[in-house]
Amino acid sequence: MSLSSFGDLGKAVKDVLTQHFKTSIFNFDYKSKIENNVGVHVECSCDEYSQTAAVGDITFRLADGIFVKTTIDNNMKLTNDVEISEKIKGTKHNIVCSVDKEGEKNLKLKSCLKQNYVNADIEVDFASQFPCAVGSVVLGEKGYLAGAQLSVDTNGFEVKEYVYSLGYIGKGFQLHGFLTNHRDINVKFYQSRSYVDIGFNINWNGSSKITSLCAAVAYKPDNDTFLKARVDERGAINLACGIQVIPGNIPLELA
DSSP states (O other): OOOOOGGGTTHHHHHHHHTTOOOSSEEEEEEEEEGGGEEEEEEEEEOTTOOEEEEEEEEEEEETTEEEEEEEETTOOEEEEEEEESSSTTEEEEEEEEEOTTOOEEEEEEEEEEOSSEEEEEEEEOSSSSOEEEEEEEEEETTEEEEEEEEEETTTTEEEEEEEEEEEEETTEEEEEEEETTTEEEEEEEEEETTEEEEEEEEEETTTTEEEEEEEEEEEEETTEEEEEEEETTOOEEEEEEEEEETTTEEEEEO
């Protein structure tokens, strides 16, 4: 079976709970692909306090298996991500470097190995003199998954965070459980039936003893139309809907 990375476990739940729900007054999102497989993406938003956030990126292929993604945001932070994939079967490497308007630089190195029953990756962040390393592995067979993630600060090699995960993925059904630092518990549930997707997330903080939960349902009668609703433990309700104004081209979304 094809395994997700540790960071993507429960992604189907996250998509149902978060995609298309916008809290800003104005949102703009444009994606396009032009000649030679060059991708362009521009996204911006403005909230009720007139705070504007914007980001744009362009992705192009240098050679077979080598892609470059350049991103700039409204704070003038420039990020370049060079991806080298499948030079060795099942492997992918990323070199991510960034610089902000103050001249502060950062470098991240990522490597991933993906095979039939295992997905492992490691990321080293050189944000300071002592880099932080995050490694994870996911093992799985016949729908059953087990994973672990470890974050280590190389300054004294202190373990900052460790997470364990158990889960099951079936046809139209997913269940994932996470235990962080032997203290915090998170459970994600996803089910898909015909035109309806359901996502549920419950989290218990072992320090504050606070429980938070969120549930959402998405109705998609076809590829051009959707209607979504979400509610959390405070009783806050969010609604979102979208239609394809021009089939396959321009979407219109309201949230």
